[in-house]
Amino acid sequence: MSRCVYIAGTADTKGDELSYIRDIVATEGLVAQIVDLSTSPHAMSVDIAAADVAGHHPGGPSAVFTGDRGSAVSAMADAFVRFITKRDDVAGLIGIGGSGGTALIAPGMRALPIGTPKLMVSTVASGQVAGYVGPSDICMMYSVTDLAGLNRISRTILANAARAIAGMAKSVIFHEEDRAAIGLTMFGVTTRCVSQVVTGLSSGYDCLVFHATGTGGQSMEKLADSGLLCGVIDVTTTEVCDLLMGGIFPASDDRFGAIARTGVPYVGSCGALDMINFGPQNTVPDHYAGRQLYRHNPQVTLMRTTREENARMGIWIGERLNRCNGPVRLLIPEKGVSALDVLGQPFHDPEADAALFDAIENTVVVTPHRRVQRLPYAINDPEFAAALIHHFHEVVKEV
CATH class of the missing domain: 3.40.50.12020 (Uncharacterised protein family UPF0261, NN domain)
Structure with a gap:
């Protein structure tokens, strides 16, 4: 034709x-x-x-x-x-x-x-x-x-x-690749983790990294819907923060939808769920007055998420993962979900993190193919990157 x-x-x-x-x-x-x-x-x-x-x-x-x-x-x-x-x-x-x-x-x-x-x-x-x-x-x-x-x-x-x-x-040329493509999500505060994962997998996979700025997550999921990804390592789910709390880099309500529709092998984490993104500091909504802020750069102000917000996000994410019937692993970095959330950094808040982790665990319905695992590492630790790689190899074998 x-x-x-x-x-x-x-x-x-x-x-x-x-x-x-x-x-x-x-x-x-x-x-x-x-x-x-x-x-x-x-x-x-x-x-x-x-x-x-x-x-x-x-x-x-x-x-x-x-x-x-x-x-x-x-x-x-x-x-x-x-x-x-x-x-x-x-x-x-x-x-x-x-x-x-x-x-x-x-x-x-x-x-x-x-x-x-x-x-x-x-x-x-x-x-x-x-x-x-x-x-x-x-x-x-x-x-x-x-x-x-x-x-x-x-x-x-x-x-x-x-x-x-x-x-x-x-x-139009679609470049032939011997390596299957995988999608990864990254933010500045999770770059070290994602870079380590890419290094560990790039010999066997074409690693496509998406900036988690709302559109980035949507683009990754569009590729999954189009059948162009053999798997997803969703390190940085931060777009959920902005969707639920009114930040400037929101996911759509269909976040995780492509994972559910396609059954693509999925390994996720809690990357940068400690922060909501706004523009310059004077653009932070008045109803957030008194909240803990961090000036990321002149154009982006970060606001630390609270225990209540984290619990809400954990439930939201868990409910959507429950719709996924393909192989799913969600890895929880107990010692910090971003570079700003580790001991000695401004967003370090173990109680807020615990509310997130508990809500995820209490919401996700565990099955032989859908599991949540806590790990005693921060998200940017080499051991956490190694765990992501290990679990990715596991979920790929399940399809």
């Missing part, structure tokens, strides 16, 4: 731009098709009609073409996710749109595997785009002018975009 570059947008308002991109992609020797995501009638000629896309919605086209723009666009976005992920010929996906069009197309892009070329030409690309890109590898290109017809600027921008997606589609 010939692979195809799909060009997504609302042909009722951006038909000329979509055709312009299609024609340029075609001149690059690629099959190109316009996917119409309009929710109102029009006479523009397209390759894949909006009704065909809407037919992929669980409720059928009638669930999309409701006459109410808000619900129609939301339903079309859902339909497009299902449409594009059922295609087995996607060489690349390019979309164009304003804020609404970007929100309509981006979920479909995020649903595609990492490595599939994705380019979004958008009027909002010069602003905050985390909500659109998420954990995916979407390329965002600012349209400069509004996407309201072709002009001397838009022609240049769209031509560049068309040739960019064509170039990516023609040259």
